[in-house]
Amino acid sequence: MPLQQGSARARQRTVLLVGxxxxxxxxxxxxxxxxxxxxxxxxxxxxxxxxxxRGTTKNLQEVVLGRCYNYxxxxxxxLGDKDCLKIWESLKDAFIYKNPCNITPEDYQPLMxxxxxxxPCNKSLFWSKTGxxxxxxxxxxxxxxTLEDTLLGYMADRVSWCGDPSAPGINYESCxxxxxxxxxxxxxxxKMASKMFAEAVCGxxxxxxxxxxxxxxxxxxxxxxxxxxxxxxxxKVSEVHIWLMQNIGGPQSESCSGHSIQRLISILEERNFKxxxxxxxxxxxxxxxxxxxxxxxCRLCTNST
Numbered sequence: 001m002p003l004q005q006g007s008a009r010a011r012q013r014t015v016l017l018v019g020x021x022x023x024x025x026x027x028x029x030x031x032x033x034x035x036x037x038x039x040x041x042x043x044x045x046x047x048x049x050x051x052x053x054r055g056t057t058k059n060l061q062e063v064v065l066g067r068c069y070n071y072x073x074x075x076x077x078x079l080g081d082k083d084c085l086k087i088w089e090s091l092k093d094a095f096i097y098k099n100p101c102n103i104t105p106e107d108y109q110p111l112m113x114x115x116x117x118x119x120p121c122n123k124s125l126f127w128s129k130t131g132x133x134x135x136x137x138x139x140x141x142x143x144x145x146t147l148e149d150t151l152l153g154y155m156a157d158r159v160s161w162c163g164d165p166s167a168p169g170i171n172y173e174s175c176x177x178x179x180x181x182x183x184x185x186x187x188x189x190x191k192m193a194s195k196m197f198a199e200a201v202c203g204x205x206x207x208x209x210x211x212x213x214x215x216x217x218x219x220x221x222x223x224x225x226x227x228x229x230x231x232x233x234x235x236k237v238s239e240v241h242i243w244l245m246q247n248i249g250g251p252q253s254e255s256c257s258g259h260s261i262q263r264l265i266s267i268l269e270e271r272n273f274k275x276x277x278x279x280x281x282x283x284x285x286x287x288x289x290x291x292x293x294x295x296x297x298c299r300l301c302t303n304s305t
Contacts, residue, residue: 051100051174053186057159058172064088067155079117079151087114087155094185097169100162101181103188112196115152119145121203128224129210129217130245137208137284144206147197156193161185194223198231204239205232208284209261212247216260229267239274243281248292255279 057063068084090111095103125144127134138144147153162175162185176184207224209217219225232240244261246252254261256277268275289298 051162051171051176051180053175053177053180054160055172055174056161056170060159060161060170061088061092063159064091064155068151071151071154075154076117076151082117082151083114087111090114091155091161094189095161095163095170097165098163099165100171100176100184103183103185105188105192108189108192112152112192115155116196116200117151119150119197119200119202121201123203124197124201124205126198126205126207126224126228127209128207128219128222129213130208133245133284133288134208137287140287141283147194150193150197152193152196156189190223191227194227195231198228199233201232202236204241205237206241206243208243208245208281210247211244211254211258211279212251214251214253217244217254217258218260218264220263225264229264230271232271232273234272237273239276240268242275242277243284244277244279245284245288246280248288248295248297250297 065084065088068082068087072079072082072084094107094111098107123144125134125138125146127146134146135148138146138149148157160175162171163169164171175186178184178187211217242256242261242264244254244256256279261277265275265277289295292298
């Protein structure tokens with residue numbers, strides 16, 4: 001009997017040890033699987049792909065808030081009821097912790113509603129391939145404003161942002177370009193802001209295009225050609241004035257009679273707009289000549305005695 005009891009205890013110990021060993025093995029396997037799964041998530045994280053565009057602007061919150069407060073207090077005090085903190089939070093919520101290739105217009109809708117404001121009639125100025133010149137002009141002539149002169153555009157001009165599903169939720173290293181994925185934070189934002197700007201304008205509308213671009217001054221693929229032109233309201237906009245500016249020193253690739261400008265005029269006429277096109281609109285050309293006073297193209301800008 002004692003011998004049988006000893007054998008039973010030995011078998012129990014063996015079963016217990018085997019059970020403990022199996023439990024330990026299961027725990028080790030669980031840890032290994034968890035590690036592999038976590039590692040796998042890191043490998044497919046958008047941040048690990050190293051996008052080709054610059055990352056989120058450093059101190060983005062401070063930059064956006066500073067610009068917002070400056071805009072509503074110093075530049076346009078009539079907009080003093082805007083809540084800059086809410087505007088910043090709505091911008092952050094649109095992209096933080098999100099895959100930067102899966103941004104939707106709905107992500108930005110709260111921001112658009114918070115930051116929108118009326119656009120004075122006859123003052124709107126659209127542009128394509130004339131960014132530096134058109135903004136020098138609006139700074140010198142307060143009678144016109146571009147998208148970048150609105151609250152939305154002023155806050156976002158020349159800054160970048162994108163999120164990442166992993167902590168801290170913002171990618172400061174790189175963000176995707178449009179050719180990497182079209183639904184990235186910057187592209188979706190500017191498309192929505194451009195659409196809203198075009199829908200809001202009234203009266204006479206101006207557009208500054210570059211007549212020195214070899215491929216043509218008007219491009220259907222540009223934001224102006226694909227979004228803004230089709231969101232102008234014929235019931236609110238009376239005329240469209242095209243300013244076709246050529247670079248000082250050329251080349252003079254296109255005039256108002258050029259192929260791409262005629263295509264633009266045709267599109268506008270089909271939407272029942274009145275159009276005026278002017279080569280080298282003189283007030284803007286004078287501004288060009290401030291930086292090139294001795295160039296032959298600027299001789300007409302001086303009075304001879």
